[in-house]
Amino acid sequence: MARAFAGMGWEVPRLLDSLAQAPELYFDSISRADVPEWSRGRICLLGDAACGATIGGMGTGTGLVAAYVLAGELARAGGDHRAAFERYEGLVRGYAEGCQRGGDRTGPFLAPGSRTALRLRNGMLNRPALLNWMLREGMKVSSTIALPDYAAELSPSPA
Numbered sequence: 001m002a003r004a005f006a007g008m009g010w011e012v013p014r015l016l017d018s019l020a021q022a023p024e025l026y027f028d029s030i031s032r033a034d035v036p037e038w039s040r041g042r043i044c045l046l047g048d049a050a051c052g053a054t055i056g057g058m059g060t061g062t063g064l065v066a067a068y069v070l071a072g073e074l075a076r077a078g079g080d081h082r083a084a085f086e087r088y089e090g091l092v093r094g095y096a097e098g099c100q101r102g103g104d105r106t107g108p109f110l111a112p113g114s115r116t117a118l119r120l121r122n123g124m125l126n127r128p129a130l131l132n133w134m135l136r137e138g139m140k141v142s143s144t145i146a147l148p149d150y151a152a153e154l155s156p157s158p159a
């Protein structure tokens with residue numbers, strides 16, 4: 001790392017110096033594992049484990065939506081976890097994969113490989129109109145699921 005980042009300004013020399021004293025160092029690529037099915041037996045995946053949407057800005061929301069649907073379907077299934085897992089994946093998978101799609105472009109955009117691309121990225125992120133556009137696009141993608149109202153459906157009706 002010292003070799004790769006040698007000669008860079010800003011806070012980089014201080015960070016490289018502190019690396020030598022760091023008791024542990026975690027260094028990894030950003031990667032995603034795509035799994036063919038989200039459940040097996042009594043095990044069911046959600047969040048990044050099922051459908052990591054990392055660095056597309058969608059991961060946390062997708063995980064929360066999945067948690068809401070999984071909890072609702074488990075409550076609805078009256079103990080039949082297999083039926084719940086199947087309905088959960090049926091409802092969420094297409095939506096979560098849609099949220100994933102932008103992530104393939106976000107990595108190279110946020111961490112580009114050339115100075116020109118870095119300047120372009122900084123210029124874009126400093127323009128409120130562009131940022132707002134990105135947020136609006138994210139909002140459109142994240143609103144493409146119709147969520148069941150489990151609380152209304154499952155609460156006991158008044159006698």
Ligand SMILES: Cc1cc2nc3c(=O)[nH]c(=O)nc-3n(C[C@H](O)[C@H](O)[C@H](O)COP(=O)(O)OP(=O)(O)OC[C@H]3O[C@@H](n4cnc5c(N)ncnc54)[C@H](O)[C@@H]3O)c2cc1C
Nearest residue numbers: 030046047048049052053054055056057058059060061063
């Ligand atoms: C650099 C980066 C930037 C991101 N930016 C955004 C963003 O702007 N907006 C957004 O919505 N999302 C963003 N994400 C994605 C978001 O962080 C994840 O999608 C989200 O945290 C997934 O939640 P999760 O609960 O599924 O998994 P995690 O948050 O990863 O939680 C899993 C937990 O399980 C623990 N764990 C792992 N193995 C074990 C074990 N064997 N026993 C016990 N515990 C274990 C881990 O320590 C961890 O605490 C970003 C991700 C990265 C890497």
